[in-house]
Amino acid sequence: MAAITERVALAHESAPAYHGIWAWLASVDHKKIGIMYIYAALFFMAFGGFEALAIRVQLWSPDNHVLTAQAFNEFFTMHGVTMIFLVAMPILIGYVNAIVPLQIGARDVAFPRMNALSLWLFVLGGLFLYTSFMMGGAPDAGWFNYAPLSGAAYSGPGIDFYDIGLQITGIGTLMTAVNFLVTILNMRAPGMRLLRMPMFTWSALITMLLILFAFPPITVDLIMQMLGRLFHARFFDVALGGNVLLWQNLFWIFGHPEVYIVILPAFGIVSEVIPTFARKPLFGYESMAMALSVIAFLSFMVWTHHMFADGLGPIVNSIFAITSMLIAVPTGIKIFNWLATLWGGQIRFTTASMYALAFIPLFVIGGVSGVMLAMAPADLQLNDSYFVVAHFHYVLFGGTLMGALAGLYYWFPRIWGRILDDRLGKWNFWLVFIGFNVTFFPMHFLGLDGMPRRISTYAAGYGWTFLNQLSTIGAFILLAGMLILLWNFIITFARKPDAVADPWDGRSLEWSLPSPVPEYNFAQLPLIEDRDAFWVAKQEGRPIQAAEPPGPIHMPSPSLSPFFIALTVVGAGYMALLHIDMGALLLMIAAFVQIALQLVHEDRGYHVHPQVPQGGAAD
């Protein structure tokens, strides 16, 4: 029997070698994982965008038949699922991966290998969802997939892809939440107190808390539905005692926090971009952090406002109407703080700052129509009409995507070491901005005119034709704008990585690093004595102080196991879909055995010996 031994695991002197594609598959570096998240999100955005265009083409004229009704159902369902789960969340999680460790002065995330597992579960889960088009049809019951429409009696195998695919990506997202909560709470550089963290890191912290508590309910919901469809469980089968409202409740207990999961990081991006380009500190820093926390708390108290039309009674509806309207208060605080930050600033109009500036009015429009929908009596009229479509596109596109594009232009030099072309960027911005408003503003009026959402076509006599055509034209302007973004990518990647370390005269710690950022991020951990520590150091004409003497840095080893675990889980998903129950069971056991082996795995890691520049600073 072995006695207590000293720590035996000595680090290797160099990294285990993986080359080419394997270097990416095995990477546990948060910067590479962030890049892969962003690439994958943009890849899925092409699919989601194509589906949106097909929808708009179908609605160009009355009694149009470009898409069959079934194809239309599959397209709007997959458009929603894609944009929420495979674009908005992953692109924001990509920024969190690429930027948050740099902003808090950390060398990696708390659990680098688990981080890679999150990524691969998302990527493979997303591809799994898309193979549904080739395997009997995509999900077709809408992105919130209500029972009993999503039951086996009314829907095809696409719903199985939805149930299983979202479980796979959801588990990955949940692990991201654990990972970044620990990273942000535990791994901040010496002296970086919570109230010295950059606002994007704050938004990431609060978002991860939301994910932690919002994703388990939908996981349970998806499990119930999967068991119902594959094994005839009766959760939503009314004849045998099931209750379809159970699906709605659990879905929206997840679903409402979810909309804050995809907007809070965008708030964080705007809170970084606006101070940088107005050359002023963020106005009302503490109230910004507090508003994020209050929004997160309230977001769990409003889910029933998605169910006003269910007939839950006036008392339930009133309570949830009031809590929903309350969220406008902390959100309003944020809007006014951004405006006050701009006030008197020396504003520079780059593409990043223009996206951030456009974010504010567009999000306000989405917020105001949100408060309109929060009024239960009005909601009974507006529910399931194009007004709702207009509302959530102003929030998700005008809010989340404008924020994400601001972040893309802003952090591009940090992540890829190149600056996106600003002239093309402005073309990109104006086309997206105009295209977006032309597409979605008319939908407010279509909704007030009574056009229901999710109808595959409409008759000529309703007077909806002109506004629909306007909307379709807008969608093609948007397409032109996004193609210019693609072109901007291509010409930028054709250039050498030539960005300077601090191209925007930034304020937060990520800009203190050389370009490209070395794999260990900080040669010496910085000592943080102020909010906006990098800005203060620049003003005082000194480098940021180092918190430790230079020395060898311990790095985690790359590993292919996360990729193989994710592959095993997806394999189990296909087996379950095809009703090969024993195969699914064996592969799930294989996945859990691999995970348990990771729990006892001991990584020796390796050492790097960074060159510390004269002066000993962390840059």
Place this chain on the structure above:
Amino acid sequence: MSTESGLQRAGLDAPLELGLPKDNRILGIWIFLAGECAFFASLIGGYLGLHMNVAHGPTGAQLFDLPLTTIATLILLSSSLTVVLGVAAMQRRDVRGMQIWLWLTALLGLFFLEFQGYEFYTFYNHGLTIQTSAFGSAFFTLTGFHGLHVAFGVFWILLLLFQSMRLGINEERTTKVFIMSLYWHFVDVVWVVIFTLVYLAGKVGS
């Protein structure tokens, strides 16, 4: 506990190598268990919403065998005691004591699973399956997921035991044993809630 030290780690005492200090893992398991609370809360909420809806199948009051379930509960709760004694032995640097207590914990976990298998089989013979009624679906899903958690915990304990027997114990492995013990306590606490809300209330309530 370690959350505090992590939050307040603001001085110059940060480790030279950031690496993965053990409090990351301990904080990580606490946060993971918070998410697990939401998971079981959703399952239990679903069960409470559906447990009266037995359709044509048997009710909980007809099926539940309280004496048997009480024994199973005592077995599982004792395993929380044995895992504490295992961690205490580990902290006294008594590796052999730790291993004995962990073996006992895994064994108690297996006894509990044995009980659950027997219970499921009995209920099946009395005509309750996942397909019988909403009650059946909710009952088997809730208790089944709890059972899967116990099974994963047993497997985890066995892996840690084999590791400690082959390689001994060091600072990193003690942290892993401690993390496992937190998970194990959580699974036990969930069972206390299930025992109260499903079995006791099910027997008395209807």
